[in-house]
Amino acid sequence: MANLTASQDKPQGTQVPKRFAIVLIVGLIALGVCVLVSLAFGSRAMGLKEVLDGLFRPEVDSYSASVVQKRIGRTVFSLLAGGALGVSGALMQAVTRNPIADPSILGVNTGATLFVVGGIAFLNIGSANEYIVLACIGAAITAIFVFGVGSLGRGGATPIKLVLAGAATSAALSSLISAIMIPRAQVMDQLRFWQVGSVGAATWDDIAVFSPFLIVGILIAFVTAPALNALALGDEAATGLGVRTGVLRLVASAAGVVLCGAVTALAGPIGFVGLLATHLVRLLIGPDQRYLIPMSALAGAVVLTVSDVIGRILGSPGELEVGIVTAFVGAPILILLAMRSKVRSL
């Protein structure tokens, strides 16, 4: 059973969750398989032999080799971005103590997108670094705003309040994005990209710029995991256990925002990956953050890469942006959570 409410999110002491080893191994195998699949599928599908040849013996068939080479960059990026989104989702859920918090549901990646689009349109920014900085600012502002609106009133930030605040904010921001884009023919080509995220355009340079943010974010997540376990018991209990909850929230949510902002800056808004990954993992190994966070990274990477492959298959001869696929696969998780929760915890 998934633990749907925060009060059940109790850390299990120091022991390793049941089935962790199996889940880890299966996860790693899944990761390997999806790398191969991601290299093999596309507008031109290739057999396993061709992929392996392309990877390791480029001299055999230069065409396969070049296609595979191209797909390597994309695959690496989608693995990294998926991992980042998975961790970002896990962090936001832990910080808000809310099973439904995910960057896309909170509107955070729409906020990041708006800032990038605004930067391109008004400030003429063009480098990946600038994209990421602006995206992080946008993501942070949106996160603060949405959480502020969602936690007004009795009961604090309940799932329903957060989702509604996120959906409303997201709708407002995407209208603004459209309003900025429509008059600007030169960015119009990328319109779809900024409305639905895609990993197709990622380059090795992007990956190089993106990696430091990813590393810092994930390191923070790992370091704060034990304290986040304490936070799951409630603010008072966490304080009693010696956690400075204010600082913890600030640091952990900053990491969550940076991870999501960096992905959005380079890939556009990709939704529901964090939600899907964390709930899948929680279902398998339980709520201990020390295991949940790394496994969410793994699950996020698998989810995003598989979704990207599905997008390439469904969309052929062109391709379907990965954001469309993740929304379709991930939104049912939201419905499932809504169906399972008790009325009072909504």
Place this chain on the structure above:
Amino acid sequence: MKPTHQFLAEDTVAGYEHKTIIHGVSLSIPSNKISVIIGANACGKSTLLKTMARLIKPESGKITLDGKPIDKFAPKPLAKVLGLLPQSPIVPEGISVSDLIGRGRFPHQSWLGGWTKKDYEAVAEAMEIMKITELANRNIDELSGGQRQRVWIAMALAQQTDILFLDEPTTFLDITYQVEILDLLTDLNRKHGTTIVMVLHDINLSARYADYIFALREGKLLAEGEPSEVITSELIKDVFGLDSTVISDPVSGSPLIVPIGRHHVVK
């Protein structure tokens, strides 16, 4: 005076989707009297009331009004005879008092058409009975809890039914308002002969204001009769699991339950 009606429940079994709450209750509502259903929390008082008011479909058994099963009535004609005030009515935000009470006139109105003279009279009369005429054009949001409750009862009165069911009409009210509401309902019964059936929480107020008592335990009818006959310390023990002595209420002469706890007992 309102006409007499024969309202019967026979071997009624009812409840919600996965849980049966009423296990075979048979009763006859005394016409033109005030009846009160008493019982511990979750014994099925409200469920019984709602089942008799056709809001819950019974699993088995028969509920009849003047010999005709209530589910055979068309909703509008039945609504002219039988009204119900739910426990927590829902208020449309910002509606005026008289408009809200006027909605109680629905069973007497045509599909379109505005208010007739009769509608105005009924609404005015209901407001007079509940002593809220001066609130007519106020906004419901501005009223206190006690005033709101009177508005709700007035809406049920405007429906001008012969039988009126009330589900805990005094909950959430201060004791002053509780007595006031019960007095007003008694006026209604004495002046117009309206048959009143209500669920009440307070056993002593029930004993005072009821002409007839139905005592319920775990979905079964345990005892019924006039308060002076049925309210005994044995019954209170059976229904509530509470030790008590029953004395005569110095004000009304009706039975008064004095609970016996573990402390403060004079030897």
Place this chain on the structure above:
Amino acid sequence: MNNLTTNNTIAYIMAGRRQRSRRYWGVTTVLAVISLLLCFLMLYFGNTIYSIDKIARVLGGEQIKGATFAIHTIRLPRMLAGLFAGFAFGVAGHIFQTMLRNPLANPNVLGITTGSSAAAVYCIVILHTSEAVVSVVSVAAGLVTVTLLYLLSRRRAFSIGRLILVGIGLDAMLSSVITYLLQKSASQDVPAAFRWLSGSLNGSKLEELPPLVITVLVLAPIILLLGKHLSLLELGEQSASSLGIHTDRTRIALILCSVCMIAMATATTGPIAFVSFLAGPIARRLVGVGHTNIIPAGLVGVILVLAADLIGQFAFETRFPVGVITGILGAPYLIFLLIRMNRKGDF
């Protein structure tokens, strides 16, 4: 003596009701006049501005070079599409909000318009079917979405919060379906994308309008007839049913009517953002409670769509589709409403 006081009370109640009724009719008349004015402006403004006299002659059937084309092919269909779609969205949204007693529970947020839109896109962009088929399929899709919504959010205790969460989830899924279909159609056509994702009056054609117009003209009177029943549903299940209505039948009838109207409007203009959400609460603000407010809500819908479209067409250097404007106007109101509801503790 007693009779006299009763008469006084009646007079007092009557005076209050008359005052509220005056406000209702006054506001409704003003809304109707504004709607008509906007309809006229939709015909009047454009690349070329024709005199009122010319517009009248063109509408009368006279052939005038340039004007006939501009008005008959571009401005009139656009105006009619906005008029009927705005009315349909306004009325249907108001019905959902009143029935579910929550302004957030409107076809827009719950994903019903998105469901119809997805079906319409599939028929128009992929299958290239006739208008009749599009209409039928998008109505069916709207009803399927409502049914799904009901089945998925039906648990032991009904909760409006759960319904809305499920609706938001469905909406996200269905939007991704629309995007997929648009992409599949290989027409990398941005205007079409806007029409089906946030609503646009661009490219409305006279021959596409009959299903919408007929639906609104037939269903609006039925809904008005059910107005009193709607105002009882607002009092909650128990009160409504003890006042003598078949609550289930009434609800189904109202849902059928409103989903048909929404689906037809969506098949014509796309799901114009936030109109079905905004119209009801604005009408309520203006008129007050106590009346069924169906017509005012419809008129506010018309005004929102037409005004937003005029703003989108002429207020800026670039032309914006109507949905972008209603989105920018509507979303802050949604946030404002959320803040207010949260403070009051509605969720």
